[in-house]
Amino acid sequence: MLKTAPIGVVDKMDKKKRIILTMLELVVEQGVHATPMSQVAKEAGVAVGTIYHYFKNKEEIIEEIYIMICQDFGIVLIANVPNDDFKEQFAVIWHNLYNYFIGNPMAFKFMEFVGVPPIINAEIRLKSVKHFTNIRDLFLAAIIKKEIKDANLRLVLQMSFGNVISAARLKFKAELPMNEEQIEDALQMSWNCIKA
């Protein structure tokens, strides 16, 4: 069967990637257990058997999605982070994460609703912390240099990223438009939360 019409982006991708992205799309909409493999196969334009050629089982697909998004985080978060002045660094990281969530709503929803126990177990999560060591080090240095509050590193990290998630949640639940002013408010509040 020939395709004379221009080939769409999806068709060009290799099947494994198509399966992953289709699963991601369906899973954030319907939930893991409400998305049958048959539907994934159909929407990805492959046969059910093909899925099992690339993946051991359904769980493995979900795990690969989780790992993929964690990798993204590691790369995106530290983009354009300046060298000095932690307040500046913090602002850039904060915006990086917020913008990533807004630009990738499926990634956000996946992490919120799918990337949690018992779907994603502790082992997989542990394997992904390596992507965040850079960020960790930045925060740790800031604590040592007294640029931010002298509290436990884990606490500071959890509160900071929790705040970005809170901001993104408001945007997605459409409870707030999150215009420039509100984004700046949220960032400022996050900073006040951790500053020395």
Place this chain on the structure above:
Amino acid sequence: MLKTAPIGVVDKMDKKKRIILTMLELVVEQGVHATPMSQVAKEAGVAVGTIYHYFKNKEEIIEEIYIMICQDFGIVLIANVPNDDFKEQFAVIWHNLYNYFIGNPMAFKFMEFVGVPPIINAEIRLKSVKHFTNIRDLFLAAIIKKEIKDANLRLVLQMSFGNVISAARLKFKAELPMNEEQIEDALQMSWNCIKA
């Protein structure tokens, strides 16, 4: 069959309550779809048919659990809240919620992992906001009286409660012991987040 031995707490409870609590316990451990009705029946000490005498279906049980916990929130959060000085009010509410989570880990996990879309839909969630109007009003008054930052009410609420959840998460993930000092750190950070 007679029971001569003392009857346990669970046995005394009416069956509906037993079913609900058993479902809650199993669901936070295994996830909704990994918890078959047959197991709930077994562990609750009732027959499967009995469950369907009290509930329309599985979904309805989950929804009742959600509503039950939201009611709890409404009551627990405003306990012992003083009349003046929002900073004091905030501290009490913060501790109320934190202690509730720590004292009711199943409620916390349920809200984190089960009480989310697509399991709990927007309609049910909307019906439960009424339990939070008191809290809302307190925060709104504080904004008007310039006791806290002049930002959007929803933003302030989301950030504040997000911070409590962050603190509880650390405790449950056992990443921090959350001793008195760390709890006070977290509270102080939350307050700095919203203060004027």
Place this chain on the structure above:
DNA sequence: CACTAAACCGAATACACATTCTAATTGATC
């Protein structure tokens, strides 16, 4: 043009589980 291995297919399988159904039991009321 064989030959091979990987990629691909989708009907068939096997099983798990939500829900239903009929019948038994209980307990209250007269």
Place this chain on the structure above:
DNA sequence: GATCAATTAGAATGTGTATTCGGTTTAGTG
């Protein structure tokens, strides 16, 4: 102690779906 409604029981039903498997196509190689 007869009658009726509420409650309880658990086997049976039916559906949905994850996974398997034997066969087919494709693409690369000598």
